[in-house]
Amino acid sequence: MKPEYKLAPSILAADFAKLADELAKLKNAEADYVHIDVMDGMFVPNISIGIPVVRSIRQYSDMFFDVHLMIEEPIRYIERFAKAGADGITVHVEACSDMDKTIDEIEKAGVKPAICLSPDTPYESVIPYLDRVYMVLVMSVYPGYGGQELIESTLVKAKAIRQYINEHNLNVDIEMDGGIKLSNLEHVLDNGVNVIVAGTGVFKGELYENVKNFKNAFASYKNI
Ligand code: DX5
Ligand code: ZN
Numbered sequence: 001m002k003p004e005y006k007l008a009p010s011i012l013a014a015d016f017a018k019l020a021d022e023l024a025k026l027k028n029a030e031a032d033y034v035h036i037d038v039m040d041g042m043f044v045p046n047i048s049i050g051i052p053v054v055r056s057i058r059q060y061s062d063m064f065f066d067v068h069l070m071i072e073e074p075i076r077y078i079e080r081f082a083k084a085g086a087d088g089i090t091v092h093v094e095a096c097s098d099m100d101k102t103i104d105e106i107e108k109a110g111v112k113p114a115i116c117l118s119p120d121t122p123y124e125s126v127i128p129y130l131d132r133v134y135m136v137l138v139m140s141v142y143p144g145y146g147g148q149e150l151i152e153s154t155l156v157k158a159k160a161i162r163q164y165i166n167e168h169n170l171n172v173d174i175e176m177d178g179g180i181k182l183s184n185l186e187h188v189l190d191n192g193v194n195v196i197v198a199g200t201g202v203f204k205g206e207l208y209e210n211v212k213n214f215k216n217a218f219a220s221y222k223n224i
Contacts, residue, residue: 039144
């Protein structure tokens with residue numbers, strides 16, 4: 001059965017001085033999610049945006065906010081990101097001392113829970129939670145920066161997770177994040193990924209053209 005393919009442009013690569021305009025462009029271009037990269041300078045060696053920015057852009061967009069928390073112990077901030085307007089919250093297995101409690105907190109806040117693993121983390125680390133999340137985010141770069149090259153070994157993990165999902169009849173999306181371009185998209189989809197995060201691949205150059213190209217590639221991709 002062919003999964004639904006979705007494009008989640010990462011606003012980390014957008015012009016932060018014009019975020020409302022950039023979000024309007026994503027909506028007009030019919031992107032599926034807004035991928036919001038939150039970084040705390042502790043879990044990753046970079047600081048990006050936080051709760052006030054999510055709250056303010058929420059007023060300018062009705063798109064699905066796919067909030068990727070690259071922060072230590074995200075359980076501390078779930079409620080505030082939910083109140084600010086997150087629709088889905090993705091937490092790193094490496095950053096949570098109690099993943100079940102963190103997922104409980106996301107559910108309690110009325111937001112969709114997702115889990116994420118960095119390139120060096122074995123895929124088995126997410127298996128115990130697959131029946132509790134709507135999506136697994138497999139990082140294809142080390143979290144912290146946009147514009148990096150996709151790490152090939154992460155595709156093997158995505159394929160293994162997709163196999164487990166299929167074998168257990170679970171309904172879980174697999175999102176991949178980092179270094180994805182039109183040139184390697186088919187290879188990524190071949191490994192069971194169905195939600196594509198692209199930062200520079202969408203915001204560098206002509207946004208509408210870039211989104212259209214990704215969406216056309218989804219439409220013409222063979223059945224798997
Ligand atoms: C990296 C972020 C990614 C990144 C993707 O930590 O999680 O979402 O912004 O950017 P590109 O698509 O440019 O690699
Ligand atoms: Zn991300």
